[in-house]
Amino acid sequence: MTRISRWLPASTLTVGLVASSLAVIAPAQANLEVDPESDVLIDETTTWRYLDDGTDPANGLPSRTDWTAPEFDDSSWDSAPGSFGALRGEIAELNGGYTPDNLLSQYKDSTNTNKEAFFFRSEFTVDTDELDQDDEVNGAILYDDAAIIYVNGKRVGGFHDEELAFTEEGDDRNLVYGGANASAPRYREFTVPEDLIEDGENTIAVQLHNGRDNSSDLYFELEHLTVETNEPEGPTAMLLQMGADPSERRLSWLTDSGVAESVQIASGAVDTMPENATTIETSVQDDSAHEGKQYAHATLSALTPGTYSYRVGSAEGTWSDIAQFEVHSNDVEHTFTLVGDPQLGSSGNLQSDGAGWQRALDANDQLFPESQYIHSVGDQVETYSGTPDEYLTFIAPQQLRSQPLMATLGNHDYNRSSPQDLFGQHYNLPNLADYDPTEGSYWFIYNDVLHLNISTEFRSDYDAHREFLETTIAQHGDDVSWTMLTFHRPLYSGGNHSVTGTTDGIRDNLGPIINDLDIDVVLTGHDHSYTRSYLIDGEGNQVDPAASEVIVDAEGNVTDQELIADYEGTDSSQRLEDGNYVRVTSDEDETLFVTANSSSGSKFYNLQDVGSYRDGYVPRFRDQQREQNITGVEVTQCTVTTNTVELDGTVVDKVELLRDHTAPVITAGAATVELDGEFDPLAGLEISDDCAVLTTDDVDVDGEIDTSVLGAQTVTYRVADEAGNETEFERVVTVAEAPAEDNDDDNNEDPTPIPTxxxxxxxxxxxxxxxxxxxxxxxxxxxxxxxxxxxxxxxxxxxxxxxxxxxxxxxxxxxxxxxxxxxxxxxxxxxxxxxxxxxxxxx
Structure with a gap:
């Protein structure tokens, strides 16, 4: 599409100002920044004619949309400038901070039943002689619950209108319910095609729909319509991601350069890319769901530990700024950060959600500075169909150019029955499984951890999930210390979704698969509240905490504090005292499930009453304080510690999963002791253990050596670690007579003459x-x-x-x-x- 670029003369326009960053992050209402070169066609001073009496303006007209044509007579409609809406029939502040300037008649006469639709018309003027080839008319709308925009009788954009069940004949064809049913108005951007714009006066029309007959609120505001200069930006929206193994990283980005692009990479932190930088071609560069953009993917391989600098773009077009990332040593000991449901746009205020997401990543820099990557458990964005502004807001933080992000496919990242184009274009996932039509199942290995990631939007063939998991574990499970599984919809959680039929189906089908496999930790989201399960054994049963849990202090010493008390009703669990945490010791067939709360704060769910939970799926620990959470996950040879905190560092829940299946090792050589001498059974004894610090004080000795009796005797040693792994070792001790004293006279036979x-x-x-x-x-x-x-x-x-x-x-x-x-x-x-x-x- 040709974009519109020169600004129209101020004499032909309603003068206004618009934020230059709308394409990335939605601005707060009435808080726009000034672009001195912009020409505004519609702003908050524009007068709208509107119909809110519950009738359909298309009644008696051939087409349902004839009311949007310039020649339609709307002279009998009411008129006013600004925004329009209602909250339970009155002007009041809606969620997201939006207060309508004008009250719409929300309810049908003498009822509390919502009217289905409302209709708006206005005009804007364009001098087409002043438009250059690269000019574009762009707009932004706020709406609740669904909206459709028309210019000169032609549709230019629809928002959450997919389920509006219009009929093509008869009266009241436009009077239907449908939309997002969100808690706050949604912000969306749109572009008016050049061929719809007339020289002089143009008509814009909008129809607004209530989501259901009992929806509490409705809202409409055309925030702006402007002619904008569109110079090529070159590479944007760069996102760094993990590869198939620790030596690989993946990149994705957008570009409007129109030429083939690549990656340049060099060792070390540099401000200027050196001439000997390595060039890596893209694996794909193709048209994107971002209008006027292409998306590009590239894979960086054979990386070794150290710092790298990179940029993307081309010499023919432009290069991005240089960014750096670190490749860490391939050691089992590392930390990553778990984030739950950013779901940007969920609150209805995309700018607010984006700011919350940025706060979470900034807090992560401070709270978990050793974190090597971000692991998201799904619902990165809100809109099922996928919208560019939500994706761009999610990718906007600079941290995501230097710290890899691994995304999980959530239900809001999937268009209900088909993949979102934007999900696959922005997330360059490794080892993507070909059995999954949702395009959300994959795996990767990082620092002695096998990460399995499956899509819980694919629920028609659980046997295919089983085969994928079994095959991948069989091929790679023996090469790692830990196996972790991530998916979006949880089996064990505490919020609204925990008691739904969909969740029951996932538990019944996916649960047995997990129970049969050697999976240590399962990471999930979706329920916008924090939950930790009991240990779940291979039969799907909860393990008695008295046999598996202790509370330890900050130094790792077991305390005499009682285990966390049971919660009641909708209460959160009791948090531990500062510095204390839970140590859970698992057997080989036992699994721990962790469900993350919202990282951005865009949406929280209340905890369910205890009596609502399905038997066997009651959370061990749950928490909801309506505060943003992030979780630092620290991995060692024998432990995985999840430390869930609020952004000020307040600990929600810290749990150390100890999985020690290796017995201690005792070594000691055969010993000889003199007749009637002293024998120390611990002398020369060495104790080692992969997962515990043990000394000879931990050893039990069975048997005694009688040094008054010549000959070989045995003593038995036994030692057990905290996980109950026990070793028994038998040592042979020989009692012998003392050796005869050395006599030089006995050794002087045939001395060799000393030469001169x-x-x-x-x-x-x-x-x-x-x-x-x-x-x-x-x-x-x-x-x-x-x-x-x-x-x-x-x-x-x-x-x-x-x-x-x-x-x-x-x-x-x-x-x-x-x-x-x-x-x-x-x-x-x-x-x-x-x-x-x-x-x-x-x-």
């Missing part, structure tokens, strides 16, 4: 040296354990030949050894005297 010093001073090559292979063994017999370096180059044949004299020592070899020894001693004495003379040693 100087016999070999002519430095003649000794035929028995290592450089001569004559078969003579120098310095000892075969089997001699001396460390004589002269043996190093002798072959087995040499050694056999030299001992082929009934074991007699070769006299020539022995004599030469004495000569060498005396010579070396003389050299050493000479060196010492030399150094003393030079004052380098003190005599």
């Amino acid at each position: 010093p100087g016999e070999d001073d002519d430095n003649t090559q000794d035929p028995n040296s290592n450089d001569v292979t004559d078969g003579n063994n120098v310095g000892g017999t075969d089997g001699d354990d001396s460390d004589d370096a002269n043996d190093d180059d002798l072959t087995d044949a040499d050694r056999v030949a030299d001992t082929d004299r009934d074991g007699a020592l070769a006299n020539t070899g022995a004599s030469i050894m004495w000569v060498v020894a005396i010579g070396l001693a003389a050299l050493a004495i000479g060196l010492v005297l030399f150094l003393v003379k030079r004052n380098r040693l003190t005599p």
Whole structure:
């Protein structure tokens, strides 16, 4: 579509000002920034004619939309400038901070039943001679619950109007309910096609619909209609993501450059991209659901630990700013951040939701500075069909160019029966499963954790989910320390969704699959409240907390504090004292489920009454304070610790999952003790354990060594770690008589004569040296354990030949050894005297 770019003369327009950043984040009402070059066609001063008497203006006309044509007579309608709406029949502030300027007649006569629809018309003027090829007319609307916009009788945009069941014949064709039924007005942007714009006066018409007959409120405001300059932006909306393994990262971005783009990447943090930067081509670059944009994907592979700088774009077009990211060591010990349901746009005020999302990421920088990536459990945006402004607001934070984000497909990220185009265009997911038509199931490995991610919007074939999970775990589960599963709709939660039929179906079908597999942790969202489950065993039963939980202090010491008290009604659980947390020890077939609360604060659900929960699915811990939450997930060889906090650092729930299936190791060599001597059974004993710090104080010794009795005896050691893994080790101890004292007189048989010093001073090559292979063994017999370096180059044949004299020592070899020894001693004495003379040693 051709975009409209030059601003019209002020004499032809209603002068107004508009925010330059509307395409990214919706501005707050009555808080617009000034763009001095913009020409405003409609703003808050524009007069609208409106019909709110419950009748259909199309009655008696051939087409349902004939009332939108310029020639339609609306002279009998009421008129007023500004916004329109009602809250329970009165002018009052709606959720999101919106208060209508004009009251609409909300209810049918003498009832509390909502009218179905309301109708608005106005005009704007355009001098088409002043429009350049790249100009565009753009608008923004606020509405509750559904709206359709027409210009000169032609539809230019519909918002939450998919379920409006219009008929094509008869009267009252436009009087139907439908829409978002949201708690607050929605903000949406639209573009008027160039070929619909007439020179001079143009007619704009809007029809507004109530979502249902008992909806509490309604609202309409055309925030602005402007002619905007549209210069190419080049690359925007860059998003860094994880790859298939720790050595890979993935990128996605948008562009309107019209040329092929790529990634440039260099090692280190640089401000200017060096000439030797590596260029990586895109894996895809194609038309996007963002009008006038293309989306691009690229994969960065074979990365090693360190800092990298990158940018996207092209020399023919433009390059993005340079950003940096870190590739961390591939160690099991790491932290990532779990975020629940940002769902930007859910409150009806996209700007407010975007600000809340930014606050969450800023808090993450402070609370979990070691976090290596963001893991979202779904519903990144609100609108089922997917809207660019919500996606752009979600991606806007600068942190997401440097810290990878992994997205889960939530029900609001899916268009109810088909994938959102924008989900697949913005999220460049690794190892995407081809069995899932929702395009939301995938896996990746990061630092000794296998992450499985499945779509709970695909519920028609749970056997396919099972095969995907079983196959991936079989192929990769033995190569990692932990296996985590993420999906959106939870099995165990505490809010509104926990008691629905949809949730029951997921529990009944997905629950047994999880129980059968070796999955340690399940991460979910959807219920906009925080929940932690009991440990769930392989039969789907809750594990008794008395057998699996203890409370420990900040140093990890077990306390005598009682376990968390049971909650009642709709109360939250009792939070632990500062610094204390729960340690849960799991067996191999047991799984912990964690459901995250809202990270952006866009929407919260109240906790259900305890009596509403399905038997066996009562939460172990639940919390709802209507405060934004994020969770730091710390992974080590033997523990996964989830630390859920409010943005000021207040701890909601901290739980350490200890999964220790490895028994301690005891090592000790065979021991010998003298007859009637003392024996310490712990001497020489070493204790090690992968998941615990154990010492000899933790060892039980069974048996005693009677040192008054000669011979071999045994002692048994037993040690157990906190997880109950036990090791038994048997040690052999020999009681022996003390060795006889050494007597030099007994060892003086046939002493070898000491050669006279100087016999070999002519430095003649000794035929028995290592450089001569004559078969003579120098310095000892075969089997001699001396460390004589002269043996190093002798072959087995040499050694056999030299001992082929009934074991007699070769006299020539022995004599030469004495000569060498005396010579070396003389050299050493000479060196010492030399150094003393030079004052380098003190005599």
